[in-house]
Amino acid sequence: MSIAPAFRTAATQATFVDITVDGRSLRVVADSTLAAALLAAGIDRFGPGLAPGQTMQPFCLMGTCFQCIATIDGIAHQRTCRVVVRAGMDVRLAGALPG
Amino acid sequence: MSAEPRVVIVGAGPAGANAALALAAAGVRSIVIDDNPRAGGQIFRVGPNDAIGPVKPDPRGVRLRARLAERADMIEHRAGHEVIGATPERRLTVAPPDGPVVSLDADALVIATGAVEVSVPVPGWTLPGVFGLGGLQILLKQSALVPDRPVVLGGTGPLLYLVAAQMVKTGARLAAVVDAADWPSPRHLLGLAAMPKLLRQGIGHLLALKRAGVPIHRRAAIAAIDGADGVAAVRIARLRPDWSAESAPDATIACGIVGVGFGVRPNVELTGLIGCAHLYDPATGGWVVRRDEDLATSIPGVYAIGDGAAIGGVENALAEGTIVAASILRRLGRPTPAGLVDRATGARRRKTRRTRFRAAINGWSGLRDGIFTLAAFDTIVCRCEGVTRAAIESAAASGFDELRAAKLHSRAGMGLCQGRVCGDAAARIVAHAAGVAVEAAGMPRARLPLRPVAFSNVAAPKS
Numbered sequence: 001m002s003i004a005p006a007f008r009t010a011a012t013q014a015t016f017v018d019i020t021v022d023g024r025s026l027r028v029v030a031d032s033t034l035a036a037a038l039l040a041a042g043i044d045r046f047g048p049g050l051a052p053g054q055t056m057q058p059f060c061l062m063g064t065c066f067q068c069i070a071t072i073d074g075i076a077h078q079r080t081c082r083v084v085v086r087a088g089m090d091v092r093l094a095g096a097l098p099g
Numbered sequence: 100m101s102a103e104p105r106v107v108i109v110g111a112g113p114a115g116a117n118a119a120l121a122l123a124a125a126g127v128r129s130i131v132i133d134d135n136p137r138a139g140g141q142i143f144r145v146g147p148n149d150a151i152g153p154v155k156p157d158p159r160g161v162r163l164r165a166r167l168a169e170r171a172d173m174i175e176h177r178a179g180h181e182v183i184g185a186t187p188e189r190r191l192t193v194a195p196p197d198g199p200v201v202s203l204d205a206d207a208l209v210i211a212t213g214a215v216e217v218s219v220p221v222p223g224w225t226l227p228g229v230f231g232l233g234g235l236q237i238l239l240k241q242s243a244l245v246p247d248r249p250v251v252l253g254g255t256g257p258l259l260y261l262v263a264a265q266m267v268k269t270g271a272r273l274a275a276v277v278d279a280a281d282w283p284s285p286r287h288l289l290g291l292a293a294m295p296k297l298l299r300q301g302i303g304h305l306l307a308l309k310r311a312g313v314p315i316h317r318r319a320a321i322a323a324i325d326g327a328d329g330v331a332a333v334r335i336a337r338l339r340p341d342w343s344a345e346s347a348p349d350a351t352i353a354c355g356i357v358g359v360g361f362g363v364r365p366n367v368e369l370t371g372l373i374g375c376a377h378l379y380d381p382a383t384g385g386w387v388v389r390r391d392e393d394l395a396t397s398i399p400g401v402y403a404i405g406d407g408a409a410i411g412g413v414e415n416a417l418a419e420g421t422i423v424a425a426s427i428l429r430r431l432g433r434p435t436p437a438g439l440v441d442r443a444t445g446a447r448r449r450k451t452r453r454t455r456f457r458a459a460i461n462g463w464s465g466l467r468d469g470i471f472t473l474a475a476f477d478t479i480v481c482r483c484e485g486v487t488r489a490a491i492e493s494a495a496a497s498g499f500d501e502l503r504a505a506k507l508h509s510r511a512g513m514g515l516c517q518g519r520v521c522g523d524a525a526a527r528i529v530a531h532a533a534g535v536a537v538e539a540a541g542m543p544r545a546r547l548p549l550r551p552v553a554f555s556n557v558a559a560p561k562s
């Protein structure tokens with residue numbers, strides 16, 4: 001699920017924090033949203049959709065579409081585009097299916 | 100309730116923030132609730148840290164945030180709080196960033212919730228690498244992310260050219276811009292000249308694209324997005340005057356990221372929940388809030404301003420913030436400072452120019468229903484529930500000509516997003532299949548709570 005990132009960060013004077021994504025440690029740019037941090041890390045699908053072959057991943061980035069949801073620190077259905085990364089954040093993508 | 104009346108404003112964009120500032124100057128406190136970490140709304144959106152972005156924060160937004168901070172004595176800005184319910188008695192249910200939901204009663208309630216982007220489903224639009232136009236802009240403005248693969252942007256309206264110019268400026272490889280509209284006609288240009296600064300900006304964006312050698316396809320749309328497990332290419336189709344495809348897609352453009360957006364419409368979910376009257380006005384975004392001269396809705400004490408009421412752009416949002424402050428002072432029986440009276444009068448007077456500009460934007464780039472026939476029968480329309488165009492059409496064909504009934508039957512729009520993304524398309528598909536006008540299919544209604552709330556966070560509401 002992780003490939004060469006489709007985005008590069010243009011952040012100047014960036015600082016970094018470490019988070020955990022599905023048990024894997026990931027260093028991401030501080031002060032970015034979680035959705036952006038995951039996209040920058042090359043994670044471009046966040047889970048399967050309900051239709052065959054459909055995947056879920058960020059689309060609107062403004063809290064509308066719910067395609068970017070994940071379980072964050074144990075709380076399900078969090079929109080990763082609305083959340084700013086924090087050091088030590090525990091993110092579960094696989095458990096983020098709707099319903 | 101305390102003796103002092105409580106004014107609550109939902110939305111800290113230019114409309115809501117300006118209303119709070121004008122009230123503060125007149126000695127009236129307010130609570131401003133906004134789900135973003137920082138004030139500014141869509142246009143003045145920034146990340147948590149101004150310094151890191153490749154796009155410099157809009158100075159008007161910087162000023163707005165500074166003024167809000169200066170008036171922290173009068174304006175309580177609840178950043179990161181989301182309103183997930185509202186009643187005609189002006190009782191709000193608010194979800195804080197963490198902790199249990201609370202309820203909040205208002206004597207005067209201002210809905211300033213801004214616009215949402217209109218999405219058009221096409222084959223392949225659910226592939227990884229496809230984003231809303233606004234979404235790509237937000238990645239840039241808020242998180243300093245620049246596409247590192249060739250980009251194709253499609254859709255219509257001013258945001259298309261603004262985002263395209265921002266992409267070029269930040270060094271993204273823009274392979275093409277695909278606009279459903281034609282060039283603005285001389286008549287449209289005359290109307291756009293009502294706001295000379297905005298017209299100049301638009302021309303500036305066009306010139307930037309020309310200098311960068313970006314091909315612009317007009318009267319055309321991204322009719323299909325191809326790729327095995329991510330975007331590999333888009334196919335472009337010429338459009339008829341009603342924006343349906345003239346023929347099968349012909350040109351193919353290789354790319355790795357796609358941004359699509361077909362203009363904006365008012366986010367009327369709160370006014371819908373409250374039960375305010377709405378009307379259908381394609382020129383200002385479709386379903387808009389019915390308001391009087393004072394920007395009051397049909398529900399006493401509830402006002403609606405900015406793009407959340409009817410699309411009018413940032414100048415209009417700022418103006419309506421000023422006007423509504425004067426209306427609220429009158430309602431509360433408070434004196435209106437002379438300065439505010441003048442500014443409100445000026446804001447009303449300039450309305451004619453803004454309306455002319457908006458009409459020209461709509462005449463040039465306003466959504467035409469044929470675009471919604473680009474979805475194939477097996478194209479997923481509702482992403483949340485994985486519902487195809489064919490499933491919605493069959494629900495509509497079995498007699499569910501009301502949008503609500505067809506949605507229940509097909510499950511389109513019944514997922515977590517409550518149809519915020521697919522609602523425009525679903526309404527058109529239902530109306531088309533049932534042979535009725537889209538306004539006859541009814542205004543999409545949101546359900547309570549607007550957003551899912553973790554059970555652990557549903558506690559005894561208090562004020």
Ligand SMILES: Cc1cc2nc3c(=O)[nH]c(=O)nc-3n(C[C@H](O)[C@H](O)[C@H](O)COP(=O)(O)OP(=O)(O)OC[C@H]3O[C@@H](n4cnc5c(N)ncnc54)[C@H](O)[C@@H]3O)c2cc1C
Binds near residue numbers: 110111133135180404
């Ligand atoms: C994706 C997108 C990008 C845009 N980009 C531009 C641009 O670059 N330039 C431009 O001129 N115009 C842009 N616009 C148009 C924009 O709508 C106006 O320019 C202007 O921002 C409208 O101001 P407003 O105050 O009415 O709404 P907004 O600025 O949208 O502010 C509304 C605020 O309310 C918040 N809100 C909504 N619902 C709730 C809720 N239930 N609880 C809590 N808070 C809530 C929103 O998050 C937002 O912060 C954009 C619109 C969209 C949808």
Ligand code: FES
Binds near residue numbers: 058063068
């Ligand atoms: S990307 Fe749409 S809600 Fe997060």
